[in-house]
Amino acid sequence: MPRSKPRSVGGSIGAALLALLLVSCTGAPLPTPSPSQSASPALATTGPTATFTFGTAAQPLGLDPALVSDVEAFRVTRQVLEGLVGVDQTTGLPTPLLATEWNETDNGRSYTFKLRDGVKFQDGTPFDAKSVCTNFDRWFNFPASLRKQAPGSSFNGVFEAHSDQASLSIYKGCSAIAPDNVRIDLTQRFTGFLQALTLPAFGISSPKAMAEGTADVLDQTREGSAISKYATHPVGTGPYSFAGWDNTKVTLISNKDYWGDKGQIGTINFVTYDHPQARLQALLDGKIDGYDAVTVGNFDQLVKQGKQIIQRDPFSVMYLGINQEIPILQNLEVRQAIEMALDKDTLIRKFYIDNTAEAAQFVPPKLNGFNNDAPTLGYDPVKAKDLLAKSGYKGEQLKFYYPLNVTRPYLPTPEKIYAEISRELTAVGFNIKPVPVEWSDGYLQKVQSTGDHALHLLGWNGSYSDPDNFVGPLFGEKNGEFGYQDAQVFSKIERARGLPEGQERTDLYHTINNQIAASVPAVPIAFPISALALSDRVLKYPASPVLNEVFTKVELKP
Template identity: 75%
Template sequence: MPSSTSRRTVIKTGAVFLALGVTSCTGVPAPSPSSPSTSTPSAGDGPSAAFTFGTASQPLGLDPALSSDVESYRITRQILEGLVGVDQTTGKPTPLLATEWTESDEGRSYTFKLRSGVIFHDGTPFNADAVCANFNRWFAFPAALRQQAPGSSFKGVFKAHSDEASLSIFKSCTAVSADTVRIDLTQRFTAFLQALTLPAFAMASPAALAAGTADVLNQVRGGQPLSAFATNPVGTGPFSLGTWDDASVTLVSNKDYWGERGQIATINFLTYDHPQTRLQALLDGKIDGFDAVTVGNFDQLVKRGMQIVQRDPFSVMYVGINQEVPVLQDVKVRQAIEMAIDKDTLIRKFFIDNTAQASQFVPPKISGFNNEAPSLGHDPAKAKTYLEESGYNGEELKFYYPLNATRPYLPTPEKVYAEISRQLTAVGLNIKPVPVDWSDGYLQKVQSPGDHALHLLGWNGAYADADNFVGPLFGEKNGEFGYQDPQVFSKINRARSMPQGQERDEQYHTINVQIAASVPAVPIAFPISALALSDRVANYPASPVLNEVFTKVQLKP
């Protein structure tokens, strides 16, 4: 591992965002669209540079409403925009396609003033009808589509779709006028504005959605069922899709973009599915940067004097436990699994320095983090005793882990799996490895009902609120964990409607304790993630929530 001295050369970003992001409030009018940051450059100032970025895998799909993996979102953030953006410094909601908003009816209604003169890439106008077409589409997603696309985020945020309308937080969308839209909710949702910053709620052209039969997944790409729209998305963003083949995605600058277009005319996302090949591509000058620096990369990058940009921790890596597997319904078996895992060794071997051990799923700088969340600790002897006292009789436990994948929360999954498997086997668990290539539907396999007893995964937060962590993971029974605790479900639902403050924080403290006590999964680490950049890059807009739009990349002359 590099020494602490060498680490001081690393550019650190994101701390202010995390410290202040949770202070974002609903109902505060946003700055007016006359802000200098939103001025459109003159025709002669158009971008001309090419920028090449190394990614760890191909996107699973380019419809952000249905594909929520890191690499899909990285690309769709450039193409589609939402009503609300994220301030890179404070983390507060900022104007994007909406220029201002007001809250009414005790937090159950929001009225948005829309930016005028914006058009989608296909030339159709962005207006209130387009906003409602998108919201109504997400609300109406049928159950069959949701099963095909477990990356859908609407239910995790709004609790239910139109087939269970009485359970949904979303009520309706009304086009008040061409440039004014009202979203009505069934209950107060404290993090509503922050949730709208998710790429999943970006605006797509209604005409393109219809032409691309966006809700019919009748195509297959890299083993993923996709719609025609998901292979050719149309938004209002600063870039549009050029080409997408088996090894790369090319985006081109949108000449009609309403905001600043930056310096980059063409972005090439090239896939390198192994950390060493990404590193070598950067050293050879084939790419200008890559994400998900591993411990091994870090040493070599420091020795070569390359730029490294670290993000503050805003993700949690965990071992998932599926209680639909009968033997894992015994809490003592789940507790034995937790006690068998040596988190310190895993972090020391496989994660970047300053990665913190996790005993809960809410990161430390988020309001609602519980400093006293219980942890059973690493105790192999006690784990063996618990197994002997439980109903476990050597049953085979299928342990799924991804191949050819590097994520900000999981830099080297094969190595992490091997170490955890060794630790679990040492206490008497019968582990069967089930490696699945990331591009062969790994996410769908472990997030859907099935025979996965254990699996490796993580969650990268998208906005600064505890609900963004515990809600999607443990707010209801799902195919990933088979976890069923109506009391926790009810507390999570109540907390999301409580105003910011001590009472809400205490509710999340209680939720964290209850989740920890029942061990539906074992949180391992709050990883530090990092990017590597060539000397050509003067500034990169690193963001803990990965809100990294390439118009803000600054290149040296």
């Protein structure tokens, strides 16, 4: 990726713009499945029998995808629940799933979906238009108290508001036209609507199971997160049914009544190893068939052992979060000094897999809206010291939160990354107080909610191919993570999501990215390459930049 263009402190931004246009599906001919999506050979009538064990970096934060935004939760729920539309493994575009076709009307404000016949939820109840509306209306009607308990809900980030602020919401309503026909109405055009529906958060749950599991009553706790009884036993239409969840693993079994290809795997065990070396050793010992989040330290060892490594295209961004609810961080010069203190090149070389790109914005390179010549202040510790001295910073202590005992695709070794960033900030004059938090002790909720976190490490893994998936959830409104308030940027993000694909929309996202960069609400550091390691038993694994990896597509040696 070309080097970024220097940006003057507090100055105006000018940049040459580059765009890659995405195509939305609005009733046009549906894409033909790519060769990588071909079904496994037909299995005996007894169904799949293989057991597949996958090493994960952490326990899920809950298994109700509507209320979490956690990689490990989504990894499990993608197997159990399905949405109206799926994701093409090659293009990232929407493909038929529970809906076989769809049509856009009313200038993009209404979508009608033809539903797949004969599908049942894993509890035996029928999937139909009424069940789709039950799910959409549930998400729309999440009360403020529930949203506070579960800040990982995706509905607000996509549709902007819930029923208590209906006039601000893009979602208008759901109508069951017939058992196999459902219409979703929007208050305004939303160009990324179909792509957004591919999010695991919009998987359709059994209304009966949600009622029996009091899905909106978060009276239990897992990994520091408040969850419902339903979130410990999800029920969908997917190829795998939930079988169990204990302190070390989640177990799924093949759904004998699944409408589609059941693949080879009859039992999946997602086993947690919270240290990278433990995952590596488990693979070498034959205890697991694969694991995610290969670290730099593991990479060479895997190569020497001749293990398979599959790399995903970058579709996440790692950043240093800055909370403007902390008074001193409301000062732009202080935030700019933070940016100039960070040596992104060193961080990437030390802690990320080769070909990880330096980030100067939050939209990754493959999306329209990515600016190939993005403005950045660059690494300049001398200027950072000078700016800090001029800013009025008097050595105020900044609490720096970072997670322990976890690996994320965007954050492979958080403790080491924290140590390097803390060293760099201290070197230019910042007073840093480390606040290590176990991931399982609610780290995500602590840094995404209003609190005393001044700085924190986190990242965002994209889930669908639209720039709104990155800038909308992070910077589309004021939130507890950044305390960022820019009405002009909020308004432009809202306008951009309603524009049709084309140069005007692309240019507007360039402007949005530039304005975000100028105000430094957070510092983007890297677009990481993430990788999986697999045993020799695996012939094929459906690696996906958006992590849409359903295990019916895993092929194993006989």
